[in-house]
Amino acid sequence: MSRNSIEGKVVLITGGAKNLGGLLAREFAGAGAKAVAIHYNSDSARAEADATVAAIRKTGAEAVAFQADLTSAGAMEKLFADSVAAVGRPDIAINTVGMVLKKPIAEVSEEEFDRSSAVNVKSAFFFLKEAGKAVNDNGKIVTIVTSLLGAYTPFYAAYEGLKAPVEHFTRAASKEFGERGISVTAIGPGPMDTPFFYPAEGDDAVAYHKTAAALSPFSTTGLTDIEDIAPWILFMVSDGWWMTGQTILVNGGYTTK
Numbered sequence: 001m002s003r004n005s006i007e008g009k010v011v012l013i014t015g016g017a018k019n020l021g022g023l024l025a026r027e028f029a030g031a032g033a034k035a036v037a038i039h040y041n042s043d044s045a046r047a048e049a050d051a052t053v054a055a056i057r058k059t060g061a062e063a064v065a066f067q068a069d070l071t072s073a074g075a076m077e078k079l080f081a082d083s084v085a086a087v088g089r090p091d092i093a094i095n096t097v098g099m100v101l102k103k104p105i106a107e108v109s110e111e112e113f114d115r116s117s118a119v120n121v122k123s124a125f126f127f128l129k130e131a132g133k134a135v136n137d138n139g140k141i142v143t144i145v146t147s148l149l150g151a152y153t154p155f156y157a158a159y160e161g162l163k164a165p166v167e168h169f170t171r172a173a174s175k176e177f178g179e180r181g182i183s184v185t186a187i188g189p190g191p192m193d194t195p196f197f198y199p200a201e202g203d204d205a206v207a208y209h210k211t212a213a214a215l216s217p218f219s220t221t222g223l224t225d226i227e228d229i230a231p232w233i234l235f236m237v238s239d240g241w242w243m244t245g246q247t248i249l250v251n252g253g254y255t256t257k
Contacts, residue, residue, distance in 0.1 A: 004238050004239050004241065005032075005238060006028060006031040006032055006033055006092070006234065006237070006238055007031070007032035007033075008032065008033075008034045009028075009032075009033050009034060009091040009092055010033070010034055010035045010036075010037070010087055010088050010089065010090045010091050010092070010136075011025075011028045011033050011035070011036045011037070011090060011091070011092045011093075011094070012036075012037045012038075012039075012079075012080070012083050012090040012092070012093045012094070012131075013025055013028075013036065013037070013038050013039065013093075013094045013096065014039040014070060014079070014094070014095045014096060014097045014123075014127060015039065015040070015041070015095070015096035015097045015098075016036070016037075016038030016039055016040070016049075016052065016065075016094075016096065017038055017039075017040035017045045017046075017048045017049035017052050017065065018040075018045060018048040018049075018052070019096075019192075019194040019195070019196065019226060020096055020144070020189075020192065020194070020226040020229055020230065021038065021094075021096040022038075022048065022052045023226050023227070023230050024094060024096070024230055024233060024234075025038050025052050025055075025056055025063075026052065026055050026056065027230050027234060028061075028092070028234070029055070029056040029059040029061040029063070030059055031234065033061050033092075034061060034062065034087075035061055035062035035063065035064075035087035035088065036056050036061055036062070036063050036087075037063075037064050037065075037066065037083040037086060037087050037090070038052055038053070038063070038064070038065050038066070039065070039066050039067070039068060039070070039079055040065060040066075040067055041067070041068070041069060041070070041097075042067070042069075043067070046067070049065040049067075050065070052065070053065050062087050064083070064086045064087055066079055066082055066083065070097055070123045070126075070127070071115075071118035071119060071122060071123055072122075072126075073122075073126045073129075076123065076126040076127055076129075076130050077126075077130055079130075080130040080131070080133070080134045083134075084134055089134055089135065089136050090131070090134060090135050090136070090139065091135065091136050091138075091139045091140070092135075092139060092140045092141075092142075092237045093127070093131040093134070093135050093139070093140075093141050093142075094141075094142045094143075094144075094233065094237075095123075095124060095127040095128075095131075095142070095143045095144065096144045097119060097123050097124070097127070097144075098119060098120055098144060098145075098146075098163070099115070099116060099119045099120060099159075099196075100159050100196060100197070100200040101116045101156075101158045101159045101200070102155050102156055102159065102200045102201065102205075103155060103158065104154065104155055105157050105158075108157070108158045112158065113158055116158050116159065116162050117162050120159070120162040120163050120166075121162050121163075121165050121166070124143055124165075124166045124169060125165075125169055127143065128141065128143070128169050128170075128173045128184070132173060132176065132177050132182070135177075135182055137180045137181050137182070138180070138181035138182065139180075139181075139182045140182065140183050140184075140236065140237035140238075140241055141173065141177070141182060141183070141184045141185075142184075142185050142186070142187060142233055142236055142237060143166055143169075143170060143185075143186045143187075144186070144187055144188075144189065145163045145166050145167070145186045145187065145188045145247060146159070146160060146163050146188050146189070147188040147189060147190045147191075147224075147249045147250075147251040147254050147255045148160040148163070148188075148255065149163060149164060149167065149188055149247065149249070149255075149257075150188070150249050150255035150256050150257045151255045163188075166186055166247075167186060167247045170184055170185065170186040170245060170246070170247060171245045174244040174245030175245065178244065183236070183237075183241045183242070183243070183244035184244055184245060185236050185243060185244060185245070185246055185247070185248060186246070186247040186248070187229065187232060187233060187236070187247075187248050187250055188247060188248065188249040188250065188251070189224045189228075189229045189250055189251060190209075190213055190223065190224035190249075190250070190251030190252060190254035190255070191209040191212075191223050191224060191254070192223060192224045192225070192226060192229070193221040193223040193224070193225055193226070194226065197209075197223070209222070209223060209254075210222030210223055212254055213251060213252035213253045213254040214252060214253025214254075215252035215253050216252065218252075219252060224250070224251055224252060224254070228250070228252070229250055232248070232250050236248075
């Protein structure tokens with residue numbers, strides 16, 4: 001198998017049942033992946049996970065789905081172990097797990113902070129730990145972060161601030177895993193037109209976000225569409241493997257560093 005090809009590879013995607021993760025699962029299968037293992041968090045996503053598995057299998061690829069709350073190291077370790085047992089060691093591992101919290105600092109409770117930290121920081125760290133152990137040599141690892149990492153803005157301290165550590169996790173992992181030919185990157189989409197976006201934003205904020213990117217007039221929604229992000233991820237785990245240790249903001253000119 002070529003280093004730069006998706007053909008014949010095994011892929012693991014956390015949050016792979018729907019939205020960006022579900023699109024990626026289908027795209028990888030369509031690009032010739034041998035097997036795609038997807039994770040989903042709750043029973044409410046089971047039907048979508050089943051539909052994604054069925055779509056993958058229609059391409060001739062193997063597909064499995066696992067349910068887990070990945071906010072503990074043990075759960076992440078088990079997910080990787082179960083995936084390896086079912087379809088083999090991954091060549092590509094992608095983490096799309098995250099949660100948005102938009103509130104003034106003065107209104108964020110300890111419980112909200114701890115939950116956001118567990119989802120956005122802890123799970124990302126232990127994903128990289130287990131991916132580093134499980135991914136085959138010359139493999140690829142990608143974590144989804146946020147373009148707010150390039151923003152000077154209020155109200156996202158407990159979201160943007162708790163995605164920021166993933167930038168350093170990515171740099172460190174790329175150094176530590178690089179001796180095995182593994183590339184590690186993070187991709188920060190702009191506000192995406194998915195059901196995760198709208199509950200955190202009021203009508204005025206939604207209207208602003210739909211016009212904030214330089215290329216907003218050329219987007220069907222004004223926002224970042226998942227179809228805009230998937231090609232970048234497929235590129236980073238194939239021909240784009242030489243870029244490693246970087247956080248790349250893919251957002252149509254919404255923010256920049």
